[in-house]
Amino acid sequence: MPTVGFLGAGQIGEPMVERLLAAGHRVRLYVRRAEVRERLPTAQIVAEPADVAASDVVVSCLHDDAQMLDVLPGVVAAMGARTVLVSHTTGRPDTLDRLSAYAPEGHAAIVDAAFSGTADAVRAGRLTVYLGGDPEHVATARQVVAAYADTVLTTGRRGSALRVKLLNNLLFAAIAQLTLGGVEAGKALGIEESALLEALAVSSGGSTAGRYITARGGAEPFVASVTPYLRKDLEACEEVAARAGLDLSTLLAAARGGPIRLGRPSPSETELLHEDHH
Structure with missing residues (x-):
């Protein structure tokens, strides 16, 4: 070996x-x-x-x-x-x-x-x-x-795997934002978050993002866990697309528009993640 x-x-x-x-x-x-x-x-x-x-x-x-x-x-x-x-x-x-x-x-x-x-x-x-x-x-x-x-x-x-992953995470972010928006709409309609997520898990509106939200214990802990990672990945995806002359504005708008605030990571978040990866 x-x-x-x-x-x-x-x-x-x-x-x-x-x-x-x-x-x-x-x-x-x-x-x-x-x-x-x-x-x-x-x-x-x-x-x-x-x-x-x-x-x-x-x-x-x-x-x-x-x-x-x-x-x-x-x-x-x-x-x-x-x-x-x-x-x-x-x-x-x-x-x-x-x-x-x-x-x-x-x-x-x-x-x-x-x-x-x-x-x-x-x-x-x-x-x-x-x-x-x-x-x-x-x-x-x-x-x-x-x-x-x-x-x-x-x-x-070499480099193709990273491009696949960046596009995957771009789509994941967009789907997660839509799912979290649906969870918020459900609450406004009197539907418990857990009930809606359970229904989505076996229905056509479900997704891997929905399953991850459930696995994390709900919308709030999910958002806290994925925000710093998706921020850096969307930033990288945007840069790679710009260098290739590719317009991803529609997808990036969907990925950044929602309950997850996906601006640039703060210095404290970056330092915490660096320490975790050592």
Whole structure:
């Protein structure tokens, strides 16, 4: 089995490491928080991020582009010619190109591996992962992500998986806004939130967004949990579309118009999410 270096053992990353260890992979783990190290005693803890580069595959589950550009250049520079970097971060495809330039030969083996699902899906081994990159690198990445994903889709060249994920999250945000608007309308009509969500779950107006709202315990905790992530993803999607000369104004208006306030993330929210992904 490939040895795996891992960065970003946060809410999603930690159960990924658990699944990798359970599948029999040797895992070199860089993590700052002592409590995470204690929960993963069979992982080989390393002192610096670049130390994970001495692996067959390096898996990165960092929060955003800024964190990737802060942490990963030294990792890419230390990677061997046959080491593959698998990036789970939802961000801008050109960030991967910028990272590749840090490789000794000027071209690193990088696979973008954006995913759809929750920490519970990781623990159950039922995550959905999209893989974009050279076929041989994608094949290597598939061996590793199979430890926690049961649906692995190849999307094309490097960067294509991120574009798929950004469009997915754009549509998810729009559908979530509409569903939350329906929940508010239901309350005004005297319908309990839980009753409406239960009905939608088995009716034509239901959606994955509706199921997520129910799983989170209702509209309020759902909004609190998804807002900072959707903010950064919509910002990235808007930028990628602008560079491609693509007009997404209608979809972006639907995604930003509703109970979820999807402006730019505040500095405090960004810092909290960065800490969680270490």
